[in-house]
Amino acid sequence: MTLTPCLTKSETECPWLAQLKPYDSRETFIEFLTNHYALIAMNKATLNHSRYMVRQLQNSNKELATLDILIAKRIKELRNE
Numbered sequence: 001m002t003l004t005p006c007l008t009k010s011e012t013e014c015p016w017l018a019q020l021k022p023y024d025s026r027e028t029f030i031e032f033l034t035n036h037y038a039l040i041a042m043n044k045a046t047l048n049h050s051r052y053m054v055r056q057l058q059n060s061n062k063e064l065a066t067l068d069i070l071i072a073k074r075i076k077e078l079r080n081e
Contacts, residue, residue, distance in 0.1 A: 038078060
C-alpha cells in the first residue's frame with residue numbers, strides 16, 4: 001500500500017514542506033515532532049494546522065508541555081540558515 005500525499009499546490013511548492021520526512025528511530029520522538037511542526041509552521045498555508053496540532057498534543061500528553069518552546073527555537077534556527 002502506498003500513501004498518496006494530500007498537499008495542495010502551494011504546499012508542494014514550499015521548500016520547507018519539501019523537507020518533511022517520516023519518523024526515523026535515529027532521533028528522539030520529541031526531536032521529530034519539533035522539526036516536523038516547525039517546518040509546517042514555516043508555510044503560511046499550514047501555520048494554523050501546526051498551531052492546532054501542537055495544542056492538541058500538549059493537551060493530550062503533559063510530557064509535551066514545552067513542545068511549543070522547542071518549536072519556536074527551531075523556527076529561529078531555520079530562519080537563520
